[in-house]
Amino acid sequence: MNSSAAIAQNVPQIEIFGVTKSYGTGQKVLESLDLTVCREEFVSIIGASGCGKSTILKLISGLTSPTSGTIRVEGMTPVNARETVSYVFQEATLLPWRTVSDNIGLSLELEGVAGDRRKKKIASLLQLVGLNHVADAYPRELSGGMKMRVSIARALATNPRLLLLDEPFAALDEMSRDHLNEELLRLRGEQKWAAVFVTHSVAEAVFLSDRIIVLAPNPGRIHAIFPVTLPSSRGAALRTSSEFDALVSRISHSLRETLAA
Amino acid sequence: MKQRAITAMNALAVFAAFLLLWQIVLWVFHVAPYMLPSPLAVAKAIGARLPSLLDSLAITAEESAGGLAASIAVGVIVALFFAQSRWVRKMFYPYTLLLQTVPIIAIAPLILMWVGAGQPAVTLIAFIISLAPIIANTTQGLISVDENLVHLFLMHNASRRQLLFKLRLPHAVPSLFVGIRIASGIAVIGAITGELYAGSSRVGQGGLGYSILYASSQLQTDYLFALVFAATVLGFSFFFIVMFLEWYFLHRWHESARVMETE
Numbered sequence: 001m002n003s004s005a006a007i008a009q010n011v012p013q014i015e016i017f018g019v020t021k022s023y024g025t026g027q028k029v030l031e032s033l034d035l036t037v038c039r040e041e042f043v044s045i046i047g048a049s050g051c052g053k054s055t056i057l058k059l060i061s062g063l064t065s066p067t068s069g070t071i072r073v074e075g076m077t078p079v080n081a082r083e084t085v086s087y088v089f090q091e092a093t094l095l096p097w098r099t100v101s102d103n104i105g106l107s108l109e110l111e112g113v114a115g116d117r118r119k120k121k122i123a124s125l126l127q128l129v130g131l132n133h134v135a136d137a138y139p140r141e142l143s144g145g146m147k148m149r150v151s152i153a154r155a156l157a158t159n160p161r162l163l164l165l166d167e168p169f170a171a172l173d174e175m176s177r178d179h180l181n182e183e184l185l186r187l188r189g190e191q192k193w194a195a196v197f198v199t200h201s202v203a204e205a206v207f208l209s210d211r212i213i214v215l216a217p218n219p220g221r222i223h224a225i226f227p228v229t230l231p232s233s234r235g236a237a238l239r240t241s242s243e244f245d246a247l248v249s250r251i252s253h254s255l256r257e258t259l260a261a
Numbered sequence: 262m263k264q265r266a267i268t269a270m271n272a273l274a275v276f277a278a279f280l281l282l283w284q285i286v287l288w289v290f291h292v293a294p295y296m297l298p299s300p301l302a303v304a305k306a307i308g309a310r311l312p313s314l315l316d317s318l319a320i321t322a323e324e325s326a327g328g329l330a331a332s333i334a335v336g337v338i339v340a341l342f343f344a345q346s347r348w349v350r351k352m353f354y355p356y357t358l359l360l361q362t363v364p365i366i367a368i369a370p371l372i373l374m375w376v377g378a379g380q381p382a383v384t385l386i387a388f389i390i391s392l393a394p395i396i397a398n399t400t401q402g403l404i405s406v407d408e409n410l411v412h413l414f415l416m417h418n419a420s421r422r423q424l425l426f427k428l429r430l431p432h433a434v435p436s437l438f439v440g441i442r443i444a445s446g447i448a449v450i451g452a453i454t455g456e457l458y459a460g461s462s463r464v465g466q467g468g469l470g471y472s473i474l475y476a477s478s479q480l481q482t483d484y485l486f487a488l489v490f491a492a493t494v495l496g497f498s499f500f501f502i503v504m505f506l507e508w509y510f511l512h513r514w515h516e517s518a519r520v521m522e523t524e
Contacts, residue, residue, distance in 0.1 A: 063412050087416045089409045097431050097514045110417040110427070138514045158417070 011039045012072075013162055013194040014060055019069030021055055028219035029055050032069070035213065035222070037194055039161070044197045044205035044212045046251070048259055052220025053198040057164045060196060061087055073162065081162075083111070086155035088165045092147035094139040094154075101126065101135045104153045111158060125153040128187065145176035152184070156191065163195040170200060178236070181207055185234055202251050206244060207234065212251060216258035224254045298483040303490070306483035313472075314484075318491045320468035321452050324380055325499065328387025329448040333441060335388075336395025343396070344403035344429065354400075361393035365451060369458045378459045383468065386455035391444035395437070402436025403429045435515050438507040445499040453492055469495070 014037040021030040030052040037043050045053050058064040059071055062078030073081035086107070094103045101122050108118045126132045129149040139147055148168060155163060169177040181204060188195065199205050205212050209228050216223035230243060238244055280300045286292065287299055294302060307314060339357075343350050369386055376382040406429055414424050456470025467475070469492045476485040 061412075061416060063415065082416055082418055085416065087413065089413070091407075091409065093407060093409045093413055095410070095428070095431070097434075106413075106427075107417045110414065110419045110423055140514060140516070 012036050013039045013041070013074060014196070015070075015072045016056075016059075017070050019059060019066045019071060021052070021059065021064070022067050022219075030059075031219040031221050033221065037162075037196060040192050040194050042188065042195045042197065042208055042210045044199055044209040045215060046199055046202060046205050046212060046255065047215030047220070047223075048217045048255075051215040051217035051258075053215060054166050055220070057087070057166050057196060057198060060162075061085060061164055083158070084161045086158060086160040086163055088151055088155045088163065088168045090167045090170055092139070092144075092151040094147060094150055096139050099136050099138055100131055100142070100150050103139065103150050104157055107154055107157045121157055125157055128156070129153045129183070143176075144172050145180060148172065148176075148180060149183075152180075152187070156187065159191075161193055163193050165195060165197045167198050167200065169204070177201075177204070178239075182236060184208065189233075202248050202255065203239065203244075206230070206247050206251065207239065214251065214254045214258065223258045226251055226254070295480050295482050298486055302483045303486040306481075307487045307490070310484060310487070314487055314491055317467065317469045317472045317488065318495060320380070321449070321456065321470065321492070322495055322498075324383045324452040324455070324468060325387050325445075325448045325495070327384040328389075328452060329391055329441070329445055329499075331384070331388040332392040332395050332444055332448070333437075336392055336440065336444075337399055337437065339396050340399035340403055340433070341425075343400040350400070357393050357396050360389065360396075365390045365454055369455060372455075373459050380468075382459045383452055383455035383470075386459070387448045387451040390451035390454075391448040394443040394447070395440040398436045398440030398443075399433055402433030405436075406432050435511055438503070438511065442500065442503050442507070445503045446496055449492070449496045449499055 014035070016033055016035040019030060019033045020028065022028045033056070035043075035056075045056060047053055055064070059066055060073060060078055062082060071078055074084055078085075095106065098106070104125050105118050105122045108121060113121070126135050129152060131146065131149055131153065134142060134146065139150070142150070151168070169180055172180065185208060195208075197205070197208060206228060212226040212228060213222055214224045214226070215221065226247070228247065230238060230247070283297075283300055287297065298306070343353065365386060368389075372382050372385055372389075376385060410428060410432075411424070414428055419427070452468065453470040453473070456468040457474055459471075469488055473485060473488050473492075476482075476488060
């Protein structure tokens with residue numbers, strides 16, 4: 001890793017200060033959350049159901065606002081920073097009446113990118129996620145894994161500097177999931193975005209992340225933070241290494257503590 | 262293709278069996294022709310009076326199609342209005358139910374009084390009776406969009422226009438077709454019912470409903486049957502045209518149209 005990259009990584013991409021979020025009934029989902037995500041950093045959030053994982057993504061994207069506390073994305077309010085952010089949902093959320101190409105082009109279309117530039121970008125994205133052969137297919141003709149690739153390509157179309165991923169691979173079988181994890185790492189290596197990745201899978205989090213946040217429920221708060229010190233060039237072989245296993249079991253243990261408390 | 266041919270043959274066989282049963286009833290019970298004419302007599306009546314039958318059919322088709330087209334146009338606009346907010350729906354939705362529940366027979370005389378007998382009045386009746394299903398189904402389609410898709414659009418700073426034209430409207434098209442399918446059947450019924458009251462402004466010639474009244478008063482039962490047959494054909498044609506359009510527009514991406522293909 002060269003020094004300029006190291007400097008870039010110390011610039012904050014997301015700053016969350018003392019954020020509390022409660023819903024109408026007064027029930028607290030998150031309590032005084034502090035979190036900084038640096039540029040080009042990949043952070044995973046893991047925790048039991050209902051500990052506010054998805055709420056954190058909604059807050060960062062400005063789809064919901066905090067009850068108290070502040071959130072800055074590249075120094076801007078979340079709503080103003082949306083041009084720099086893409087969201088990947090748990091389901092592929094494709095438009096069923098559009099072909100794969102037109103789905104990938106949707107985000108560009110909404111942001112008013114001209115037709116010929118859009119076509120070029122779509123072509124390169126199809127190449128990037130390996131979907132050239134189904135460019136004109138409709139979503140119902142695709143497998144779950146392929147739909148998710150389309151969803152990721154659509155998210156990358158606008159050249160985001162931050163990707164928010166809400167359990168994007170939870171509905172896939174393990175093979176597709178592992179494969180897409182490797183793909184995601186490759187894409188990140190090429191494009192250098194920061195990511196906040198919500199997942200239920202400890203192994204997935206360890207494989208992908210620079211840092212892992214374990215959340216405790218009722219109300220959601222940070223229980224522990226694990227830096228991931230594995231080599232930055234990771235491949236499928238990493239999953240069978242002893243360091244990988246050791247970290248997975250440490251984090252699993254921490255996760256169990258949050259449930260016992 | 263072979264599957265389809267077999268299906269069609271089976272349907273035709275049922276029809277033939279029905280005609281046979283009809284004829285047997287006549288032979289066994291010696292029913293008077295003015296009570297129940299034979300299938301052959303009905304076929305002869307169709308042949309002999311084909312021009313006037315087709316005229317009546319055309320008039321009723323025109324009224325039903327006009328009423329249906331108007332209810333699609335108005336229904337979609339009303340649905341767009343309803344899709345704006347829950348409050349709007351709560352305030353106005355009960356009145357669309359009224360449209361559906363007020364018996365058309367009861368308001369037909371009023372419409373005649375206001376608009377005068379003739380094709381416009383009948384078209385208006387067809388419009389009123391077929392409006393509710395368009396409004397109800399299209400509204401449902403417009404508001405049942407996946408919340409995450411709305412979020413996706415918001416994340417890319419979509420305008421209200423883009424949300425409407427690139428998300429809500431295309432998403433509502435399958436529901437709109439469900440509405441049109443229902444409405445197409447009742448628009449025909451509405452037109453015929455309307456004609457029973459309003460007849461037609463064309464002197465000496467009326468639509469199917471008007472001709473049915475006339476044939477019945479003259480005890481021309483064979484022609485009456487021919488008219489009923491024509492009315493059924495009209496209803497069927499509407500239904501199949503709508504089915505075809507639905508298939509044409511939706512089969513590439515929507516499940517409902519695919520089901521039609523495999524059935």
